[in-house]
Structure formats: C-alpha cells, structure tokens
Amino acid sequence: MSSTQVPLEFSGHKHLRQLLTLSLLSGRQIIVKNIRANHSNPGLLPYEVNLLQLIEKVTNGCQISISKTGTRVVFKPGIIDANEGVEVIHECSLDRNITYYLEVICLLGVFGKTQMSVTLQGNTDDYIDQSVDSFSRALNFILD
Numbered sequence: 528m529s530s531t532q533v534p535l536e537f538s539g540h541k542h543l544r545q546l547l548t549l550s551l552l553s554g555r556q557i558i559v560k561n562i563r564a565n566h567s568n569p570g571l572l573p574y575e576v577n578l579l580q581l582i583e584k585v586t587n588g589c590q591i592s593i594s595k596t597g598t599r600v601v602f603k604p605g606i607i608d609a610n611e612g613v614e615v616i617h618e619c620s621l622d623r624n625i626t627y628y629l630e631v632i633c634l635l636g637v638f639g640k641t642q643m644s645v646t647l648q649g650n651t652d653d654y655i656d657q658s659v660d661s662f663s664r665a666l667n668f669i670l671d
Contacts, residue, residue: 547579562598574619
C-alpha cells in the first residue's frame with residue numbers, strides 16, 4: 528500500500544464483510560464509521576468482531592483499530608498469508624452461520640500468498656445466512 532493513498536471512508540455496518548475483503552484484495556486502508564450509531568446498542572456486534580479476529584489469523588501485518596464505542600473501525604490490510612503448513616482453527620460466533628465467515632475465507636484463499644488451511648467451528652444453519660451445504664454445492668458447481 529502506498530503511504531500517500533488516503534484511506535477510503537464508509538459509513539454504517541452494511542456490507543462490512545465485502546468492505547474488509549475488498550480492502551485486503553486492493554491493499555487500501557479503509558475507515559468504517561457510524562456503525563449502528565443511532566441504534567440502542569451501537570457499534571460492532573460480537574460476530575463482526577469475531578470476523579475481524581479471523582481475518583487477523585489468516586493475514587500477516589493486518590492492523591485493526593476499533594473505537595471504544597465500537598462505532599468506528601480503522602482497517603489497514605496486510606498480506607493474505609495463513610502460514611502454509613499451519614492450520615488455522617477458529618471458533619465462530621454462534622450468532623451467525625459458518626457461511627458468514629466462509630464467504631470471506633474462500634475469496635481470500637483464492638488470492639492468498641500461500642495455501643490456506645482453515646477449520647471453522649460453530650453454527651451450521653440459521654435463518655439469516657445460506658446453509659453450508661448449499662454454499663458447498665454452489666462452490667463445487669462454480670469450480671467444476
């Protein structure tokens with residue numbers, strides 16, 4: 528990342544996964560502010576913090592700064608490198624399906640510097656996210 532590039536700024540919690548993924552792929556620093564600022568429970572939710580922890584595990588040099596209230600995140604991307612030969616084991620938040628995390632990991636794995644081995648543990652079905660089985664079938668269809 529060039530030190531002269533100004534961080535890209537976004538507002539709100541929607542599309543946080545996509546913003547983090549694209550930041551990593553482009554090497555651009557992002558600032559996400561006003562995360563649920565007007566809600567009764569402002570800031571990042573536990574599963575979003577958990578996703579940030581997973582991203583830290585599969586990258587090298589990633590820097591994440593979360594404000595005290597959790598309503599602002601500064602994300603400086605690192606290199607997508609899960610230390611080849613070392614399996615990353617991550618306990619996902621039970622608030623979301625494993626597919627919530629898997630969608631990010633699959634994209635990062637394609638563009639990673641080394642082969643990625645990740646084991647996700649947690650909820651495999653909920654009413655919000657696509658099921659793990661249908662995600663697996665769709666991914667196999669795309670890769671065939």
